[in-house]
Amino acid sequence: MPDIILHQYATSPFSEKIRLLLGAKDLSWCAVEIPPILPKPDLVALTGGYRRTPVMQIGADIYCDTALICEVLDRMAPLPPLYPPDQAAASSVMAAWFDSALFTASVTYTMQPAGVQAMLAHLTPDQIKAFVADRKAMRGDTNALRMPLPEADAMLHETFERLQEQFAAGVLHVAGPMLSVADFSLYHNIWFIRRATALAAILDAYPLVKEWYARMQAYGHGKVRVIPAEDALAEALHNDPLAHDTTIQPDSGFAAGDAVTVTPTDYAKDPVAGVLMTLSADVVTIRRQDPRAGAVNVHFPRQHYQVQAA
Incomplete structure (x- = not known):
């Protein structure tokens, strides 16, 4: 399994939420320090335009929004459980x-x-x-x-x-x-x-x-190692996306392989374009290509994100 990489910056409160969670689960992880404001070219190479902080990366899989990041980490390290x-x-x-x-x-x-x-x-x-x-x-x-x-x-x-x-x-x-x-x-x-x-x-x-x-x-931040953005991009480039849920909700109006955009519905409404891979009640996954990151799967929570035909 590739390393857990958190794209974050020190003064970000939502980054602190995940840093503390990594500590509570006693996980080892890598930190990439990103700019607090645009431009964020290295992050955008992975996300396709999503700019909120933090973003979690595992190889060629990119997880946006701490609501989803918490669920993914809880599956990876079930103790202590986040959803008793x-x-x-x-x-x-x-x-x-x-x-x-x-x-x-x-x-x-x-x-x-x-x-x-x-x-x-x-x-x-x-x-x-x-x-x-x-x-x-x-x-x-x-x-x-x-x-x-x-x-x-x-x-x-x-x-x-x-x-x-x-x-x-x-x-x-x-x-x-x-x-x-x-x-x-x-x-x-x-x-x-x-x-x-x-x-x-x-x-x-x-x-x-x-x-x-x-x-x-007192949980602290776990075992962290700071790495440059170039190393994170290389991790994406040299790994294949993990196996993913192939569910497409039958009443959604979409099919696997559709060209779509995914956009937050509240703020930082920067659309991310890609090919639809998953559209379940919980998760949206799109596949996108980037010259620096290669083929990546970008994952979003279903709630508070709008899926539209590109």
Whole structure:
């Protein structure tokens, strides 16, 4: 089996979600540091245009979106399970909410002037301008990742208060008694808020949430080795895509081999073109060719991604 390669950057909260998961599962993996803003030519050679962070690569298979990456890693390394049978539904639904609604609140809260000053202090004025322009382009005409600050503040306080009460009642994890994917999805929100230094004081009223965070943080990042992007591209070029699910939903209007595009439905709506290989209730897989990466299978979750005829 080729190495697990995570295309990520150090300050990416969704990258931190997967880094911590790799640590919890005690996995060895390789890290490719990618730019936080466009252009990302080495990543795009693998994904065909998908620009969100992180992206996971295993040989010539490219996995987009942490919702799918978590499922793939859980199949590869089942312990500890991310979807315990007794709380699988609750874990998945809560993780999705933490990754969307709560993350929107976390971004809005963190990107107040005091938070921006702390988060972007390492950048030059020109780099800050480029970063802001890039994120504006990612959002497009939508208000994704933005809400009124009072609403964001209220959502965070209500969430942390309910978690504080749950932990006080002796429930050790977010979705129930067992560790699950929901814990990792909550974790990266708090990790992001804590990076805003002074604004992290919002957590002081919730000591049991902070204790839970410390327990999660102790998992670390596993066994990581940093490699250059060229090595990752060579891995794709010199491996064949893995055997894949050949399901095509009969009522989808598509057939295997159709030329399609796959596009996120919320933000960063950059379409990826390829040949349809899988269209199930859970996964979309397309095959694409790239001069640098060769033939690759690019995988997306079915939810929140639109499949259209190319």
